[in-house]
Amino acid sequence: LREAMRGLKDGPSEIRHVHVIGAGAMGGDIAAWAAREGFRVSLSDINAKPIGQAMRKAAAMLDKVLKSRIAVRDALDRLVPDPGGTGIAGADLVIEAAPERLELKRSILREAEARMKPGAILATNTSALPLPDLASALADPSRFVGVHFFNPVSRMQLVEVVRHDALAPETLRRAIGFVAELSRLPAPVRPTAGFLVNRALTPYIAEAILLMGEGVPKERIDARAETFGMPMGPVELADRVGLDIAVEVAQTLAERLAMPLPEMPGWLHQMVREGKLGQKSGAGLYEYDADGKPKKI
Ligand code: 3HC
Numbered sequence: 289l290r291e292a293m294r295g296l297k298d299g300p301s302e303i304r305h306v307h308v309i310g311a312g313a314m315g316g317d318i319a320a321w322a323a324r325e326g327f328r329v330s331l332s333d334i335n336a337k338p339i340g341q342a343m344r345k346a347a348a349m350l351d352k353v354l355k356s357r358i359a360v361r362d363a364l365d366r367l368v369p370d371p372g373g374t375g376i377a378g379a380d381l382v383i384e385a386a387p388e389r390l391e392l393k394r395s396i397l398r399e400a401e402a403r404m405k406p407g408a409i410l411a412t413n414t415s416a417l418p419l420p421d422l423a424s425a426l427a428d429p430s431r432f433v434g435v436h437f438f439n440p441v442s443r444m445q446l447v448e449v450v451r452h453d454a455l456a457p458e459t460l461r462r463a464i465g466f467v468a469e470l471s472r473l474p475a476p477v478r479p480t481a482g483f484l485v486n487r488a489l490t491p492y493i494a495e496a497i498l499l500m501g502e503g504v505p506k507e508r509i510d511a512r513a514e515t516f517g518m519p520m521g522p523v524e525l526a527d528r529v530g531l532d533i534a535v536e537v538a539q540t541l542a543e544r545l546a547m548p549l550p551e552m553p554g555w556l557h558q559m560v561r562e563g564k565l566g567q568k569s570g571a572g573l574y575e576y577d578a579d580g581k582p583k584k585i
Contacts, residue, residue, distance in 0.1 A: 299465070300465055300469070301381075301462040301463070301465035301466040301469055302380065302462065303327070303380040303381045303409070303462065303465075303466050303469070304327065304328060304380055305327070305328045305329075305330070305375070305378055305379045305380050305381075306319075306322045306327045306328070306329050306330075306379060306380070306381045306382075306383065307329070307330045307331075307332070307370070307373070307375040307376050307379035307381070307382045307383070308322075308329065308330070308331050308332070308382075308383045308385055309332050309333075309373065309376075309382065309383070309384045309385065309386060309396055309400060310332075310333055310384065310385035310386040310387075310396075310413075311331050311332070311333035311338040311339045311341070311342040312333075312338055312342075312385065312387070313439060313530070313568065314385045314413055314437060314439060314441070315331065315333070315342070315383075315385030315386075315413070316331070316338070316341070316342025316345055316346065317342075317345070317349075317437070317439065317440060317441035317442065318383060318385060318413065318437050318441055319331040319342065319346065319367060320342070320345065320346030320349055320350065320363075320367065320441075320442075321349075321441045321442055321470060322470060323346070323350075323363045323364070323366040323367035324349075324350060324353065324354065324363045324442075325469065325470045325471060326366070327366065327469075327470075328366050328368075329366060329367045329368065330368045330369075330370035330373075330374075330375025330376075330379065331343075331367065331368070331369055331370055332370045332371060332372065332373035332375070332376070333371070336371050339369045339371060340369075343367070343369055346364065346367055347360070347364060349442050350363050350364065352442075353442055373400075373403075376400055376403045376404060377403050377404070377405060378405065379404070379405075379408055380407075380408050380409070381408065381409045381410075381411060381466060382400050382404055382408065382409070382410050382411065383411045383412070383413055383435060384396050384397055384400065384410070384411065384412045384413065384414075385413040388414065388415055388416070388417065388533065388536045388537070388540070390417055390421060390422070393412065393414065393417065393422055394421075394422060394425035395425070397410060397412065397422060397425055397426060397432070398425045398426065401426050401427060401428070401432075407431075408431070409431050409432075409433065409459055409462055409463060409466075410426070410431055410432045410433075411432070411433050411434065411435040411463065412432070412433075412434055412435070412450075413434075413435060413436055413437055414434060414436065414450075415436065415482075415486055415533065415536075415537050415540075416481050416482045416483070416486050416490075416536075416537045416540040416541060417481070417540060418479050418480060418481050418544060419432075419433075419434050419450050419451070419452035419455075419479035420452050420453065420454075420479060423452050423454055423455075429452070429454035429455070430454055430455065430456035430459060431456060431459050432452075432454075432455065432459070433449065433450065433451070433452075433455055433459050433460060433463045434448065434449065434450025434451075434452075434477075434479065434483070435447060435448075435449060435450070435463055435466070435467065436448040436449075436450060436483060436485075437472075438485070439528065439529065445472055445473045446472070446473050446475055446485070447467045447470070447472045447473065447474055447475065448475050448476075448477045448483045448484060448485060449463050449464055449467060449474045449475065449476045449477070450476075450477055450478075450479050450483055451476060451477070451478060451479060452479045460476070464476065480544075480545070481540050481541050481543075481544035481545050482537065482540065482541045482545070486537050486541070487541065487545075490534070490537050490538050490541055490549070491549055491550055492522055493522045493525065493526045493529075493534055494538055494549070494550040494551070494552055495522075495550055496509050496513075496521070496522035496523050496526070497522075497523070497526065497552060497553065497556055497573075498550055498553065500523065500573070501553050501555065505585075506521075506523040506573055506574065507584050507585055509521060509522065509523055510522070510523050510524050510584075523573050523574070524573075524574065524582055526566065526572070526573060527566035527567050527572040527573050527574055527576075527582065528566060528567050529566070530565050530566050530567075530568055531556060531559060531560050531564065531565050531566045531572050531573070532560050532565050534552070534556075535552050535556060535557060535560050538551070538552045539552075559572065559573075567580055567582070
């Protein structure tokens with residue numbers, strides 16, 4: 289954190305306009321939170337539907353966290369749906385929040401880089417992919433950085449700022465400054481797969497799922513973790529993160545880290561194939577009611 293604090297003292301990020309590519313759970317939340325914190329934000333996606341969903345979710349979140357109607361209206365005015373991604377050209381910071389597929393992310397980043405103005409920063413919200421594997425797609429990796437948020441962005445204080453060898457110190461400083469300007473805690477981390485949080489979180493979640501496979505009731509696993517002090521047990525957390533994401537991150541770690549890791553079981557992969565992805569699909573390891581709450585026995 290010494291580096292983070294130094295970044296804060298070295299002046300503002302000079303970022304005013306943020307463009308977010310990908311209006312899924314993370315991209316939508318990042319865009320909404322940046323608008324709340326006073327940034328001008330444009331939000332694009334390859335499909336129009338997720339942009340509409342993200343705008344509705346943003347309105348609900350802003351209603352909850354802001355006191356006055358005027359403040360909500362002002363924040364929503366700063367958040368612009370931008371299906372064609374025209375905002376990329378004028379943005380001071382472009383954040384890629386597309387699905388966790390290496391080739392997809394590489395091509396989105398390459399395209400964004402070609403459209404960005406000189407001096408702008410390009411960031412990825414990847415959960416676990418090593419930064420050098422993404423940076424090598426770019427003509428100028430010195431202005432590329434990882435800025436990894438956690439779900440739900442409105443409640444989670446930590447943001448991992450991911451370094452890599454080609455990163456310019458000025459890009460790191462501005463990324464750290466931006467995270468602080470979002471009222472979030474920037475934690476500079478190394479670029480190895482899973483960074484810091486997912487490297488610890490993924491084996492924890494995988495062990496809980498393996499325990500379930502051995503016949504331990506999920507409610508009991510979660511209740512014990514909660515008594516231990518976790519705000520939410522690992523089985524429910526896997527559902528909230530999304531089982532598809534949990535499986536993808538576990539695969540990334542297994543393929544790239546030279547250490548034995550608990551493997552997600554075949555039955556979990558099968559659930560993902562059947563579209564049982566957790567809270568977002570209404571069913572996962574738990575079933576969910578209309579308010580998105582898990583049905584626990
Ligand atoms: N993902 C999505 N939404 C979540 C969530 C999660 N991980 N955790 C909580 N929420 C949502 C809840 O659905 C609820 O939404 P609602 O207001 O629309 O009903 C809202 O946040 C509040 O949740 P709680 O009812 O649990 O409220 P509390 O005040 O008791 O606790 C909390 C809030 C501290 C955020 C607690 O829920 C918590 O700690 N959750 C786990 C958060 C977490 O560990 N996130 C990291 C996930 S890993 C990740 O994002 C990295 C990625 O790379 C995989």
